[in-house]
Amino acid sequence: MSSQQIKEPRFFAAFGKGDYFKCGEDEKTRLGFWNFFAKGIKPYGYLFSLTYRYAIFPDRNTPVFGDCGARSYRFEEEPTIRGQKVTAQWAITQYEEYLREHVERYLVAPDHILIEGLSHKQLEQRREFNWTQAVNFRALVPDCDNTTAIAVAHGITTGERIDYARSLIDIGYKAIGLGGLVGIGSVKYTLSVVKAIVEALPPEIYVHAFGLCSPAYVKEFANLGVNSFDGSTHLQEGFKGIFLEAIEGQLRRHHCSSNRITIPFCGCVPCSLLSKMGIEPRLSNNRPNNLGRVVHNLESLVRSHRQATLSRRIVLVACVARKLDRASPAKELYCSQWFRTACKYASSTGWEVYFLSARHGLVHPDQVLQPYECNPKKRTRSQTKKWQTMVVNQLKELAPEGAQFTIIGGKAYYKGVKEQLEKVGSYTVSTPLNGLGIGWQLNWLKTHTPKYEQLSLLGLKETYA
Numbered sequence: 001m002s003s004q005q006i007k008e009p010r011f012f013a014a015f016g017k018g019d020y021f022k023c024g025e026d027e028k029t030r031l032g033f034w035n036f037f038a039k040g041i042k043p044y045g046y047l048f049s050l051t052y053r054y055a056i057f058p059d060r061n062t063p064v065f066g067d068c069g070a071r072s073y074r075f076e077e078e079p080t081i082r083g084q085k086v087t088a089q090w091a092i093t094q095y096e097e098y099l100r101e102h103v104e105r106y107l108v109a110p111d112h113i114l115i116e117g118l119s120h121k122q123l124e125q126r127r128e129f130n131w132t133q134a135v136n137f138r139a140l141v142p143d144c145d146n147t148t149a150i151a152v153a154h155g156i157t158t159g160e161r162i163d164y165a166r167s168l169i170d171i172g173y174k175a176i177g178l179g180g181l182v183g184i185g186s187v188k189y190t191l192s193v194v195k196a197i198v199e200a201l202p203p204e205i206y207v208h209a210f211g212l213c214s215p216a217y218v219k220e221f222a223n224l225g226v227n228s229f230d231g232s233t234h235l236q237e238g239f240k241g242i243f244l245e246a247i248e249g250q251l252r253r254h255h256c257s258s259n260r261i262t263i264p265f266c267g268c269v270p271c272s273l274l275s276k277m278g279i280e281p282r283l284s285n286n287r288p289n290n291l292g293r294v295v296h297n298l299e300s301l302v303r304s305h306r307q308a309t310l311s312r313r314i315v316l317v318a319c320v321a322r323k324l325d326r327a328s329p330a331k332e333l334y335c336s337q338w339f340r341t342a343c344k345y346a347s348s349t350g351w352e353v354y355f356l357s358a359r360h361g362l363v364h365p366d367q368v369l370q371p372y373e374c375n376p377k378k379r380t381r382s383q384t385k386k387w388q389t390m391v392v393n394q395l396k397e398l399a400p401e402g403a404q405f406t407i408i409g410g411k412a413y414y415k416g417v418k419e420q421l422e423k424v425g426s427y428t429v430s431t432p433l434n435g436l437g438i439g440w441q442l443n444w445l446k447t448h449t450p451k452y453e454q455l456s457l458l459g460l461k462e463t464y465a
Contacts, residue, residue, distance in 0.1 A: 318409025
């Protein structure tokens with residue numbers, strides 16, 4: 001495994017039966033979540049449940065994860081969906097209805113969740129159901145390149161989960177699902193259960209974690225060797241009026257108003273596309289806006305996963321017009337109040353720090369530069385494109401295996417750079433000052449600079465306010 005980048009587990013994002021946008025003059029064209037994520041920051045694939053009948057579905061080239069819908073009947077004695085008895089054969093028929101043409105599909109055998117508090121007899125009935133359906137399902141799903149059969153390793157105790165997982169492997173399963181983990185305890189405890197199970201299985205076994213998509217889990221999933229996971233945080237939070245923002249591998253939650261925008265502008269790809277459709281995710285006053293917020297939240301959720309699994313983090317501070325009149329190291333050459341405030345913030349993050357020069361592109365703080373004049377706002381379109389390409393190439397050379405970049409500066413320093421880096425899929429770029437004027441930028445930088453002592457870029461020990 002690279003020392004620069006942890007292998008990112010695959011995220012399958014849940015989508016609802018009626019989650020689509022109407023567009024076109026007659027509003028007969030339907031767009032799903034996947035239509036807003038062509039390249040770059042996006043889920044690996046999408047999860048659907050046999051519980052529902054879907055009005056729209058991903059195209060055949062999109063990886064899809066089929067869930068048997070066990071949560072919907074977890075309190076029933078006998079598993080049924082829409083009046084039909086859930087069996088391996090029934091599940092196969094339902095999966096084929098949606099996934100016959102898909103080039104990459106993951107199919108889960110029917111199971112019945114073991115719930116603490118059930119009687120011994122009820123638990124034994126569920127165990128028998130799980131084993132019977134797992135055996136039958138494995139016999140019905142052929143080994144082929146485009147299909148992965150998954151059986152869930154349930155258990156009241158961790159030891160029972162491990163024993164059951166091993167039994168599933170013995171009958172031919174090469175992929176094991178870890179279910180029933182949502183709500184069993186703290187993040188630390190839940191991860192300890194996952195760790196114990198994964199470490200007890202052969203390393204070649206594919207492991208999927210159900211329902212755990214917080215970035216707090218994802219980095220550990222990568223370290224543990226969990227191959228994929230799913231979740232619906234984007235849906236749940238979006239429809240509750242919560243607008244998610246990914247910051248340094250965590251999710252910040254903003255509450256939306258129904259009549260005025262109180263949340264900073266977002267320039268992510270989905271929000272840009274939604275804006276062209278007249279949809280405002282930062283307002284919580286109609287279904288298109290609410291569904292738009294779900295799409296934005298999905299981008300933020302995936303971005304937080306990427307941030308959590310990229311171990312190399314670099315802050316890029318934009319240069320300024322005010323400079324000394326003599327050749328100096330870059331960290332001294334630029335001398336405006338904004339630049340010094342930005343450097344204090346960058347230093348406080350503990351990340352690597354570089355500068356973005358309107359003339360030189362990527363600059364190390366100790367690199368000696370002659371004073372120069374170069375206003376990025378006065379460049380021609382051709383000159384701007386040339387500068388953007390130069391910076392993208394410099395950043396790829398600096399971190400060839402991917403990294404998380406945070407650009408502290410205005411649109412002239414990140415537009416065209418952010419898009420190109422994220423398009424290749426191995427980098428993530430955040431622009432926290434997006435849409436803010438100079439005064440608000442200074443306020444943001446001061447607010448987000450911790451008040452503690454540490455070495456600054458200038459080599460001086462200061463207390464940052």
